[in-house]
Amino acid sequence: MTEFLTGLPYLPLLILATSLGIAPVIFVLDDAHARARTALNLSAAAIKVALVIWLSWQVAQGTEYSLQFEMLPGLDFALRTDPLAVLFMALSATLWLLTTIYAVGYLEKGPHRSRFFGFFSICVGATVGIAMAGNLFTFLLFYELLTLATYPLVVHRGSAAALKAGRLYLIYTLSGGLMLLVGTLWLSVLAGSTEFVPRGIVVDLTDDHAGTLQIIFVLLIAGVGVKAALVPLHAWLPISMVAPAPVSALLHAVAVVKAGAFGIMRVVYEIYGIDTAQALGVTGPLAALAAVTIIYGSIRALGQDDIKRRLAFSTVSQVSYITLGVALASPVAAIGALAHLIHQGLMKITMFMAAGNLAEELHIKKVSQMNGVGRLMPGTMLAFSLAALGMIGVPPLAGFISKWYLASGSLAENADWVIAVLLGSSLLNAAYFLPILHRAWFLPPSGTTDSRLPTRPKIGWMMAGPPLGTAALVLVAGVLANAPFSPLEWTRFIVSREYTE
Amino acid sequence: MIPQIDLAAIDWMLVPVLAPLLGAIAGFVLPRAATAAGMAGLGLSAVGSAAITAQVRTGAAPSTAIGGWEPPLGIVLAADGLTAAFLLLTVVLTLAIGTTRALTPAPARGAAIFWPLMLLLVAGLNGAFLSTDIFNIYVTLEVAALAAVGLAVLTGSAAALRAALNYLLAGMLGGVLILLGIGLLFHAHGRLDLAGLAAVAGSAPSDGIALIAIIAGLALKAALFPLHAWLPAAHSNAQAPVSALLSALVLKAPLYVALRLWVGVLDPATASGTVLGVMGAGAILWGSVQALRAERLKLLVAYSTVAQVGLISLAFGLSAANPAAIAWTGAVTLMLAHGLAKAAMFMAAGRIVEEVGHDRIAELDRSPRRPTLAQFSFALAAISLIGLPPTLGFAGKWQLMEGAVRADAWIWLAMAMAGTLLSVGYLSRVLVGFLRFDRVRGAVGEHQGWTLADGPPLLLAVTAFGAGLFATHIIALLAAGAPLGQLPGAMQ
Numbered sequence: 001m002t003e004f005l006t007g008l009p010y011l012p013l014l015i016l017a018t019s020l021g022i023a024p025v026i027f028v029l030d031d032a033h034a035r036a037r038t039a040l041n042l043s044a045a046a047i048k049v050a051l052v053i054w055l056s057w058q059v060a061q062g063t064e065y066s067l068q069f070e071m072l073p074g075l076d077f078a079l080r081t082d083p084l085a086v087l088f089m090a091l092s093a094t095l096w097l098l099t100t101i102y103a104v105g106y107l108e109k110g111p112h113r114s115r116f117f118g119f120f121s122i123c124v125g126a127t128v129g130i131a132m133a134g135n136l137f138t139f140l141l142f143y144e145l146l147t148l149a150t151y152p153l154v155v156h157r158g159s160a161a162a163l164k165a166g167r168l169y170l171i172y173t174l175s176g177g178l179m180l181l182v183g184t185l186w187l188s189v190l191a192g193s194t195e196f197v198p199r200g201i202v203v204d205l206t207d208d209h210a211g212t213l214q215i216i217f218v219l220l221i222a223g224v225g226v227k228a229a230l231v232p233l234h235a236w237l238p239i240s241m242v243a244p245a246p247v248s249a250l251l252h253a254v255a256v257v258k259a260g261a262f263g264i265m266r267v268v269y270e271i272y273g274i275d276t277a278q279a280l281g282v283t284g285p286l287a288a289l290a291a292v293t294i295i296y297g298s299i300r301a302l303g304q305d306d307i308k309r310r311l312a313f314s315t316v317s318q319v320s321y322i323t324l325g326v327a328l329a330s331p332v333a334a335i336g337a338l339a340h341l342i343h344q345g346l347m348k349i350t351m352f353m354a355a356g357n358l359a360e361e362l363h364i365k366k367v368s369q370m371n372g373v374g375r376l377m378p379g380t381m382l383a384f385s386l387a388a389l390g391m392i393g394v395p396p397l398a399g400f401i402s403k404w405y406l407a408s409g410s411l412a413e414n415a416d417w418v419i420a421v422l423l424g425s426s427l428l429n430a431a432y433f434l435p436i437l438h439r440a441w442f443l444p445p446s447g448t449t450d451s452r453l454p455t456r457p458k459i460g461w462m463m464a465g466p467p468l469g470t471a472a473l474v475l476v477a478g479v480l481a482n483a484p485f486s487p488l489e490w491t492r493f494i495v496s497r498e499y500t501e
Numbered sequence: 502m503i504p505q506i507d508l509a510a511i512d513w514m515l516v517p518v519l520a521p522l523l524g525a526i527a528g529f530v531l532p533r534a535a536t537a538a539g540m541a542g543l544g545l546s547a548v549g550s551a552a553i554t555a556q557v558r559t560g561a562a563p564s565t566a567i568g569g570w571e572p573p574l575g576i577v578l579a580a581d582g583l584t585a586a587f588l589l590l591t592v593v594l595t596l597a598i599g600t601t602r603a604l605t606p607a608p609a610r611g612a613a614i615f616w617p618l619m620l621l622l623v624a625g626l627n628g629a630f631l632s633t634d635i636f637n638i639y640v641t642l643e644v645a646a647l648a649a650v651g652l653a654v655l656t657g658s659a660a661a662l663r664a665a666l667n668y669l670l671a672g673m674l675g676g677v678l679i680l681l682g683i684g685l686l687f688h689a690h691g692r693l694d695l696a697g698l699a700a701v702a703g704s705a706p707s708d709g710i711a712l713i714a715i716i717a718g719l720a721l722k723a724a725l726f727p728l729h730a731w732l733p734a735a736h737s738n739a740q741a742p743v744s745a746l747l748s749a750l751v752l753k754a755p756l757y758v759a760l761r762l763w764v765g766v767l768d769p770a771t772a773s774g775t776v777l778g779v780m781g782a783g784a785i786l787w788g789s790v791q792a793l794r795a796e797r798l799k800l801l802v803a804y805s806t807v808a809q810v811g812l813i814s815l816a817f818g819l820s821a822a823n824p825a826a827i828a829w830t831g832a833v834t835l836m837l838a839h840g841l842a843k844a845a846m847f848m849a850a851g852r853i854v855e856e857v858g859h860d861r862i863a864e865l866d867r868s869p870r871r872p873t874l875a876q877f878s879f880a881l882a883a884i885s886l887i888g889l890p891p892t893l894g895f896a897g898k899w900q901l902m903e904g905a906v907r908a909d910a911w912i913w914l915a916m917a918m919a920g921t922l923l924s925v926g927y928l929s930r931v932l933v934g935f936l937r938f939d940r941v942r943g944a945v946g947e948h949q950g951w952t953l954a955d956g957p958p959l960l961l962a963v964t965a966f967g968a969g970l971f972a973t974h975i976i977a978l979l980a981a982g983a984p985l986g987q988l989p990g991a992m993q
Contacts, residue, residue, distance in 0.1 A: 070973045072896055077970060111938070141890040148884065158938040166933070174925055177889075178918055185899065189906045 009065035011055050012081050012132055015089065018048040019096070020125035027118040034113065038104050041117055045097040052093040056086045056485070060493075066134060075188060077141070078134030078195070083494045087338065087487070088131035088262050091345050094473075095254055096124045098466040102353055103246035105462030106360060116156055120246075122149035127255045130262060136184045136194035136220075136271060139263065143180065143227075146259055147173040153247045154240050165242045172226050172236040180223025180263075183216050187271070190216070196266055198497050200273025210280060213272075217282045220267045228260025228323060229316045231293040237316055241308040245356025248308060253315055253348035258341060261322040265338070268326050278329050287327035291421045293320035298428035305366045307355045310432060311348065317425060318344045318391065325406050328418065331495050333409025338491035339481075340402035346474045347387040347399060353467040354384035361457035367436055372445030376456055379464050381440050383471035388433040390474045393426050398477040401488055513556070514565040514578040516549025517588055517627040525620035532613035536603050539616035543595050546623060550588035554978070557585045562982045564633070577694070578631040581982030586833060586975065587630045587757055590840050593964070594750050595623050597957035601848055602742045604954040615655060619746065622648035629754050634694040635686070635715075638758055639679050646672040646722070649751045652743045653735055664734035671721055671731040675755070678718030685711035695761065712773075715762060722755035725814050726784030729807045733791070736803040741851020744799060748806045749844035753836050756813060760832065763821060774821030777814050782916045784811025789923035793930070798850050798860035801927060802843070805886065809839045812920050816901045819913050830976050831900030837975065838893035838965055842882040845961035849879040852955055866934035869941050874951040874959060876935045881962035883928040885969075888921055893965050896972035 022044045029037040055065075059081055067079040103120065107113055126149055129142030147170075155166035188194045190209060191201050202213055226233045237257070241248055268277050268286075277283050297317025304310035321344070325337025357380045358364040358373060374381040390397035403422055410418035481488040524542020528535035556563045557580055564579030580588070602615065625645030632638045650672065653665040687693055689705030702708055717728075724732035736748050788808030795801040816832035852875035854860040857868040885892035898917060905914040968975070 071891070071970055072899060072972050073976060075899075077891075144889050145891075148889065152936055155933070155936050158936055160939065163933055163937060166936075167929075170925070170929065175922070178921060181899075182902070182914070182918070185902055186906055189903060 009067050009079070009081075011051065011058070012065045012067065012079055015048060015051045015055065015093075016079075016125060016128055016132070018044045018051065019121045019128065023118045023121040023125070026121060027114055030114055037114065037117065041100055041121070042097070042104070044121070045093075045100050048093045049097050052086070052089050055081060056090060056490075059083055059086050060485075068134065071137075074192070075137050075194070076135060078138050079129075079132045080134035080196070081132055082196075083490065083497065084262075084265065084338075085131040085133075087341065087490055087494065088258065089128055090490075091258070091342050092124055092127040092131070092255055095250055095345060095349055095470070098469055099246050099250040099349065099353075101462050102249070102356075102466040103244075105460050106244065106246055106356060108460075112156065112158075115152060116244075119149050119152045120250075123153065123251060123255060127259060130259045133196070133266075135196055136187065136266070139196075139266065140177075140180055140184050143224075143259060143263065144177050146227075146256060147177060150247075150251055150256060153251065154243045156244055156247065157242070159242075162242045165236075165239045169236045169240050172233065176223045176226030176233065178223075179219050179226075183219030183223055186212075186216050186219070194271070196270035198270060198273075200269070200271055200276050202272055203276050206276055206279060214280055214282060217267070217272065217277070217280065220271070221264060221286065224260045224263030224267065226260065227256050228264055228319055229257055229293075229297075230260075230289055230320065230323065231296050231316070234293070234297070234316045238304075238309050238312040241306075241312050245308075245352060245359065248312075249349045249352035249356065252312065253352050254345040257315060257319045258345060261319050261341060264323050265326055274329050283327045283329050287324055287415075287418075290320040290324035290327055291418070293317065294324065294421055294425050295428070298425050298432070301432045302428065304432075305368055307358070307365060307367055307370075307436075308352070310367060311351055311355060314391065314429070314432065315344075315348055317428075318348065321402065321406060324418065324421075325402075325409065328406075328410055328413055328415060330409035330413040330415075332412055333406050334495045335488070335491050336402045336405030336407075336409060338494060339398075339405065339488045342487035342491075343390070343398035343402050343474070343477055346470050346477060347390045350383050350387035350467050350470040350474065351391075353463075353470070354380045354387075357459060357463055357467065360463070361459050367439070370436060370439045371443040372440070374441040376445065377459075379468055380459075383467040385437050385440070386471040386474055388437060390478070392429045392433055396475075396478045396481075398474045398481075398487075401478055401481045405488075512565055513549045513552040514563060514580070514631060515567075517546045517553070517591075518578075518624050518631065520545035520549060521620040521623040521627065525617040525624065528613075528617040528620060535613055535616040539620055540599060540603065542620050543592075543599055543623065546627065547592040547596060550585075550592045550627075553580045554585040554589060556580070557582055557981050558978065560981065576637055577633045579633045580631060582979045583757075583761070583833065584630050585981070586837060586979055587753065588627060590753070590837055591623060591626055591630070591750060593961070594746070594840055594844050595619065597961050598742045598745050598844060598848070601954050601957045604952070604956075605742075615652070615743075618648045618651045618655075621645075622652065622746065622751065626750065626754050629758060633696065635683055635698065635762070636693045639676070639683060642679075642722070642754055642758065643672075643676050645751060645754055646676065649747055652746065653739045655743060656738060656740055658738065660734070661738040664731075664738045667731040668735040671724075671728075675718040675721035678714045678721065680718075682711040682713075682715035682718065685714070712762075716759060716773075716777075719755040719759045720780070723752055723759070723810055724807060725780055725810055726787050726807065727780070729784065729788070729810070732807060733800055733803040736806065736847075737797065737799040741799075741848055741854070744803070744851070745844040745847035748803065748847055749840040752806065752810065753840055756810070756836055760817065760829065763817060774818045776818070777821065778818030778913060778916075781811040781814030781816075781818055784808060784814060785916060785920040785923065787811075789920065789927060792927035793923070795927075796861060796863065798854065798862055798865070798931065799847070801862065801931065802846055802850055805846075805924065805927065806839075806843060808920065808924065809835070809843070809886065812898075812901070812917065813839070815913060815916060815920075816897075816904070819901065819904050819908070819910060830979055831897050831904060833979055834893065834897035834900060834972060834975060836897075838885055838897050838968075841961050841965035841968070842885040842892075842894060845878050845958040845965060846882040846886070848958035849875040849882065849955075849962070852952075852958070853879065862930055862934070865931070866937040867940045867942075871935070872951060872955070874955040878955065878958040878962040880932055880935065881966045882958075883932060885962070885965040887924045887928060891967070891969040893968040893972065893975075896969040896975075900976075 065081045068076050071077040126142045126146035133139035154169050155162045229237045294317050297313045301310050301313035321340045322337045325333040390399035393400045393403045521542045524538050527538035567576045622645050625641045628641030629638050650669045685707045689707050690701050721728045736744050785808050788804050792801045792804035813832050813835050820829040856870050856872040885894040888894040888898035902917050
């Protein structure tokens with residue numbers, strides 16, 4: 001017994017507990033104890049960031065924690081802290097802290113805050129579980145937990161529109177979850193394991209079961225593709241924008257879609273192995289689907305006047321950069337894909353928080369109302385602009401780095417068509433983001449004469465700070481891309497594991 | 502220093518039957534002390550069940566011949582892993598339901614008679630779980646059925662009386678069918694102990710008819726589609742703790758017996774497995790559609806039981822039709838999961854009705870009163886019934902689906918998936934209302950209306966939610982004593 005206790009991987013378990021463990025306490029602390037609740041929530045988030053930093057240091061030194069016990073005969077509940085897990089955990093931990101600060105400011109005096117922050121914590125706990133899952137079975141558990149815990153957040157406002165969006169969200173994600181379940185089940189029967197192993201577990205089966213493996217691949221990718229918003233499984237994402245801004249920011253721009261993209265990585269790299277997947281002929285169609293999604297999302301974003309919907313379609317497009325980089329089967333493109341997991345998260349969360357500030361303080365929800373907002377809310381719009389330029393791929397911002405690696409990877413693989421996709425997408429990015437910047441900075445505020453500006457709204461530091469913080473990270477991740485512990489350096493570390501012979 | 506008691510030296514086999522029986526008698530004689538006598542009876546029965554489970558886990562196959570009479574004449578009580586699992590389910594559910602009842606202000610009607618009836622029910626069920634001959638099983642099932650009918654009429658409303666009458670008739674008809682089968686078996690083989698029957702079953706031409714009669718009788722008692730018509734009214738019109746008992750526990754006894762006979766004794770042909778599967782599929786579809794249409798909360802929960810019995814039957818059929826499928830442990834896991842989740846759900850529904858004042862699903866979200874804790878329990882139980890990870894329902898469904906994949910039985914897999922999606926459909930009708938507030942007139946706060954009585958359903962729901970993580974231990978317990986190979990009480 002004592003051996004069992006000393007053998008427990010306390011660090012990963014603590015990281016999981018910082019969000020899953022505090023959720024019940026948050027549920028119980030009602031508005032009369034709002035200060036205690038906020039203090040608990042923020043300190044848990046801060047502790048988590050510290051723990052993840054410590055963990056990443058340990059993992060960089062070569063330590064790997066793992067926890068494993070049998071849940072069903074032959075199927076283990078397994079947690080493991082490989083570098084890929086740390087990458088995703090670092091993203092979710094950092095952004096959880098910033099978004100929680102933002103959400104406290106944003107939801108000030110709103111109803112049902114205990115419920116909101118409780119489920120918010122469970123969501124972040126689920127993403128940590130997804131990151132640390134040591135096999136597809138455990139991944140599935142946390143993937144479904146994420147679905148369940150996000151639903152109350154999507155319908156948080158409790159209006160008819162929110163419930164309609166929630167219903168669609170559930171239909172999509174639970175159907176996807178069922179696909180994933182069947183795929184996982186079939187895989188475990190066929191391969192006898194669902195463990196994530198660098199270079200995959202199905203190499204020996206390709207001769208006899210190629211057809212079955214292709215079907216399972218489709219099932220698994222369909223399952224995780226729903227959350228990654230791959231066309232045609234993306235319709236839930238724009239509609240879910242009815243949720244409060246912090247939810248759109250952290251969950252729909254980062255956690256949920258990234259859980260899907262992360263799942264695609266695990267399936268391609270560590271269930272099938274990139275060579276086996278290529279041999280089965282499944283990476284080509286996946287790359288094509290990702291390319292279609294990139295272009296489709298960008299084109300649809302052009303036509304949206306609602307700011308959050310435009311951002312949502314942009315997310316559809318941008319997340320598929322990750323899928324594209326994975327499917328290209330080039331180590332360099334893979335670096336770009338993994339870096340984009342972080343970079344896109346930083347950029348998109350900035351834009352959603354900025355959009356939330358506009359909606360909350362100026363009641364501006366449409367692009368056409370944004371004339372002159374740069375003068376009214378310069379800090380917020382500065383953050384927004386940096387992120388938008390990063391999305392377009394302007395050097396030296398973070399988005400440029402990922403696009404650069406994606407492009408050089410596809411050149412190395414002689415996949416020239418990808419360059420066309422990337423260029424086209426960047427042009428489209430510019431076409432839907434630059435007009436916003438133009439309106440915000442160069443046009444006078446609508447409804448006022450030029451000489452007199454309406455007074456600037458006073459937003460608290462809790463809402464003003466986080467987008468500026470993440471915008472600064474966008475800049476830092478780009479400028480210091482080659483520094484140790486930058487997202488880019490870390491992804492090189494990971495890719496060296498997946499691709500070394 | 503605590504004195505060491507050798508558990509194996511004590512004969513625990515009679516305790517789970519006699520303790521509740523004595524509790525029932527005490528409660529009947531002394532109505533004022535009914536609650537105390539009832540809880541004492543349940544507690545003692547819990548100790549006995551736990552001790553038997555401990556013995557089963559060590560690999561011993563405990564058995565007792567009452568009065569020293571051996572079969573075929575005497576009555577033998579015996580336990581293996583399967584028995585232990587159901588004894589434990591009974592303990593957990595009855596303690597939770599009893600505690601809820603004790604914490605709730607007693608309703609005007611039937612307050613005194615509730616405890617004796619419930620204890621009699623427990624004695625009957627435990628007797629059926631421990632019995633090793635089929636006539637004894639029949640008798641104990643009938644005792645349980647009569648007590649259940651008594652509980653169902655406690656509300657005293659006209660609807661409840663009508664429903665209970667149908668319940669009684671269905672139970673009696675089922676009993677008659679079982680007795681007919683037993684008569685045929687006894688006529689052909691001259692013995693009724695399961696182990697003896699297992700050796701000779703199938704050798705007489707009438708065995709096929711006997712099997713059909715017994716399984717039909719059990720299907721009627723278990724409300725397997727299309728023999729389910731009595732269930733929705735009987736379960737939805739009873740008091741909440743009674744609904745929980747009927748739906749979560751009483752229904753499991755005929756299913757348990759069916760599993761014992763079906764896979765262990767009577768060696769069914771493949772075709773009959775398919776029949777059970779088809780009936781199960783019908784139950785899933787019909788129960789789900791009716792649950793989608795139900796206007797009242799408790800009726801919806803009752804129809805979900807019809808669908809869930811179908812899912813369990815699907816697992817039965819799969820085990821029988823494809824021996825390669827390892828689905829019978831899935832069937833048992835589903836039964837245990839349904840027991841925990843459905844008891845939690847009925848009691849939570851009862852609390853919601855109590856707070857809100859009505860159980861019309863469409864108008865639940867108009868109420869400014871929200872019993873948050875009961876709603877939370879309801880939601881957790883719903884997640885387990887749907888079969889999302891990591892719940893016990895998920896563990897059961899996973900085994901069922903794994904069996905289907907191993908046996909290449911894709912239609913069965915598709916049915917299990919359809920059942921999952923349908924259950925999302927009807928349960929979300931209720932869950933969505935919990936989060937909706939735009940139709941409420943007046944101010945709404947959080948954390949309204951919770952009482953101590955919310956505790957037991959919450960515990961049950963949390964257990965159903967989390968127990969899936971430890972499913973491998975449950976399955977190991979089921980395999981102890983090789984329940985389906987060597988039967989309890991087999992006297993070599």
